[in-house]
Amino acid sequence: MSDLSRRLLPSTSALTAFEAVARRGGFTQAARELSLTQSAVSHQVSALEKQLGVRLFDRTTRGVSLTPAGRSYAAAVTEALGAIRDASLAAMTDRHDLTLTLAILPTFGTRWLMPRLPRFVARHPEVTLNFITRIGRVDFEAERIDAAIHVGRPDWPDADFTRLLGETVVPVASPAFLAANRIEGPEDIARAPLLHLASRPGAWERWFESLGLAAPQEAGLRFEQFAMLAQACGAGVGVALLPEFLIAAELEGGQLTPAVDHRVEGASAYFLATPKAGRPRPQVDAFRTWLLEEAERFAAEARAPQDAPAQRP
Numbered sequence: 001m002s003d004l005s006r007r008l009l010p011s012t013s014a015l016t017a018f019e020a021v022a023r024r025g026g027f028t029q030a031a032r033e034l035s036l037t038q039s040a041v042s043h044q045v046s047a048l049e050k051q052l053g054v055r056l057f058d059r060t061t062r063g064v065s066l067t068p069a070g071r072s073y074a075a076a077v078t079e080a081l082g083a084i085r086d087a088s089l090a091a092m093t094d095r096h097d098l099t100l101t102l103a104i105l106p107t108f109g110t111r112w113l114m115p116r117l118p119r120f121v122a123r124h125p126e127v128t129l130n131f132i133t134r135i136g137r138v139d140f141e142a143e144r145i146d147a148a149i150h151v152g153r154p155d156w157p158d159a160d161f162t163r164l165l166g167e168t169v170v171p172v173a174s175p176a177f178l179a180a181n182r183i184e185g186p187e188d189i190a191r192a193p194l195l196h197l198a199s200r201p202g203a204w205e206r207w208f209e210s211l212g213l214a215a216p217q218e219a220g221l222r223f224e225q226f227a228m229l230a231q232a233c234g235a236g237v238g239v240a241l242l243p244e245f246l247i248a249a250e251l252e253g254g255q256l257t258p259a260v261d262h263r264v265e266g267a268s269a270y271f272l273a274t275p276k277a278g279r280p281r282p283q284v285d286a287f288r289t290w291l292l293e294e295a296e297r298f299a300a301e302a303r304a305p306q307d308a309p310a311q312r313p
Contacts, residue, residue, distance in 0.1 A: 010048050012084075015077050017044035018056065022074035026063050098126050100283045103134040103148035107226040108270065111246050112298075113149070120290045127283045135199070135225070140275035146284050150273045151199060159273040162288055164295040167243035167266045169203060172256040177236040183259045186211050192259075193238030194220035197229050200268055203241050210264045230256075245302070270295075 020030035021041065031038040049056050056070035066074060104113060109131065121129075137156055138148045154161035171189055173181075181192060186208065194204055194216065208215040221238065223229035230247060233240040234255045242256075243266065250256040272288055 010051055012081075014044045014048040014051075015081060017041045018048050019074065019077050019081055021045055021057070021064065022066055022070065023078070098283060099128045099130060099146075100281075100287055101130040101132065101144060101146045102287070103132050103138045103143075103145050105135060105149050105151060105226075106133050107246055108149055108151065109133070111249070116294050119294070120287065123290065124283070124286050127286065138273075141277075146274070146281060147287065148273045150271045152268050154271055154273075156273060158276055160276055161271040161273055162292070164270045164272060164291055165299060166269045167245065168263045169200075169207065169241045169266045170244050170261075170263045171207065171239050171241050171259045172233060172247065172251070173239045173259045174234050174236045175254065175257055177238070178257060178259060180236075183239075186213055186260055186262065189239055189259055190216045194218070195229055195233055195238045195240040196220050196222045197226060197240075197242075198222060198224045199226075200241070200266065203266060203268075206267055207241055207262075207264050211262065245298075 017030065017034065017036075017040075020033055021027055024030045024033060027038045027041050027045075031041045034041065045057065052073075054069050054073070055067055056073060057064040058067055117129075120127075132143075132145070134145075134148060137150075138145050140146075140148075140158065148159075149164075150156070150159075150161070154163075173183070173192075182188060183192065190208070190213065196204065196219075204220075205215040221232070223232065226242075226246065229240055230242065230250065232238070233242070234250065239259050244251070244263065247256055251258075272291055274284055274288075
């Protein structure tokens with residue numbers, strides 16, 4: 001860069017100090033606004049005048065005033081600094097627009113969403129994902145959340161819901177529990193210790209009703225978190241009614257076994273919840289589209305074994 005180019009491009013700190021003095025009408029006021037000492041501001045302005053070779057202020061015992069050159073320069077600098085601030089804000093906003101903050105359910109997130117997430121990242125590398133764990137209703141505005149995975153019913157008044165998938169529940173227990181307790185049919189399950197998930201109220205009643213039976217009156221054990229309930233069930237505490245796709249690993253590994261081979265479509269479903277208010281967010285739309293594709297892929301894979309044609313011998 002030539003000497004002339006350097007002279008024509010003063011530092012932003014010097015320009016900021018000059019603009020503040022010009023606008024506030026004094027070094028003391030400008031220093032207070034910029035959280036600098038008066039001498040530091042005066043030094044910046046003097047350095048700017050030396051760099052330009054132009055006197056920008058008339059200094060008297062009563063204060064400072066802009067010279068004619070200073071007035072013209074102040075108007076241009078004020079406009080230029082405003083343009084820089086606007087450009088910086090736009091850049092920061094654009095970067096924020098590429099960020100998606102998603103509230104997820106712990107078990108659904110780790111067991112269903114995360115194994116599929118690389119496909120979204122590969123398709124949308126420009127989107128930065130932030131995950132937070134939430135169970136129950138979220139406050140989109142207060143927590144600055146763009147979207148949330150919700151299980152249950154679409155009953156948040158401030159949210160729009162996109163249904164992703166339902167769940168098929170099956171009664172399961174540990175092999176040790178089944179070895180120690182005779183379970184041959186639904187009537188035997190009714191006499192066993194039943195484990196309940198707080199987010200699935202009435203699940204056991206629905207299961208028994210599907211068989212034409214009345215649910216037992218005993219309350220049983222109640223758990224707030226899916227992982228804790230699954231762990232208690234695996235430890236042999238009782239029989240749990242769990243979504244089959246969330247315990248696929250335990251079923252395949254033998255830690256859990258269906259107590260009775262009777263499955264029921266659960267009353268709960270999984271939704272993507274987004275706030276009703278606010279401007280459109282392209283990254284939210286992209287994530288919703290991808291989630292729906294993944295949900296359809298999952299449903300097709302779940303149907304495949306049943307829909308596959310029988311092989312001829």
